[in-house]
Amino acid sequence: MRQTTDEALLRCLRGHPHLLLTWGTDRYVLGAPQLAVEIGELPDAAGMSRTFLPGAALRVARREALWAVSKAADSGRSVVRYGDDSRGRRLSDEPAVLTALVEHVLGEVLRYDEAHDSQVLVSVRTWMERNRRTETAAAALHIRPNTLAYRLRRFDAPTDHDMASTSALAEVWPAIQAAGALGLSD
Known part of the structure; x- marks a missing residue:
């Protein structure tokens, strides 16, 4: 609690x-x-x-x-x-399975965020939680929509996931949920 x-x-x-x-x-x-x-x-x-x-x-x-x-x-x-x-x-209860999913899909972004003290993963998660509405997500993050757009592009580069693609969204969303379950996306 x-x-x-x-x-x-x-x-x-x-x-x-x-x-x-x-x-x-x-x-x-x-x-x-x-x-x-x-x-x-x-x-x-x-x-x-x-x-x-x-x-x-x-x-x-x-x-x-x-x-x-x-x-x-x-x-x-x-x-x-x-x-x-x-x-x-739909997510596994096994931490090892969740960890493998997070590493496979989000590992590079997690390392980028840590190395650059950035908020790329949090930004993508917030954007997806708000049904990919840039204005709403930017307001929730207290940043400009242009900054959010930059972070979304920054996510695409190391992960090789184009966030405009449905297949990328289908792979990234469960990984973000797994990262949240492991306490890695806050």
């Missing part, structure tokens, strides 16, 4: 068995699924992983919760459970 004041969250959890973990500004609550009702009344977006089983890797639940909270924030809903969005279910 992100961006919830600690006081409001603690009030919500009072009287319910739980474990509250803090990672930077994020808050992770391990507890009964019924807590979603309580947490859903908070003003900020929350994401829920699938049921966390004893012995399961915490990183998987964290990745699922981060995916879900991004969907909640994008949709304006207070709580989203991992897997509620059928589009997200």
Whole structure:
């Protein structure tokens, strides 16, 4: 869960068995699924992983919760459970498979962004999330449409994906979702 004041969250959890973990500004609550009702009344977006089983890797639940909270924030809903969005279910749950997809399609752009401290991948993701509407995406990124157009061209060069092509879009979009699931596109 992100961006919830600690006081409001603690009030919500009072009287319910739980474990509250803090990672930077994020808050992770391990507890009964019924807590979603309580947490859903908070003003900020929350994401829920699938049921966390004893012995399961915490990183998987964290990745699922981060995916879900991004969907909640994008949709304006207070709580989203991992897997509620059928589009997200097309991606593998295996981090190795997701990593391979991201490396194959987006690896060069990720390295470019890191080397140049740029926002090419974030720009492409934002543009695609807004149905390829340049003006809307540029406004969301707080940049000029010309800057966004430059970043889109910058994406085309190292990836060899022409973003005007339907086949490129069909390959890039799942890779962007996989990068988001792995926490690589923020």
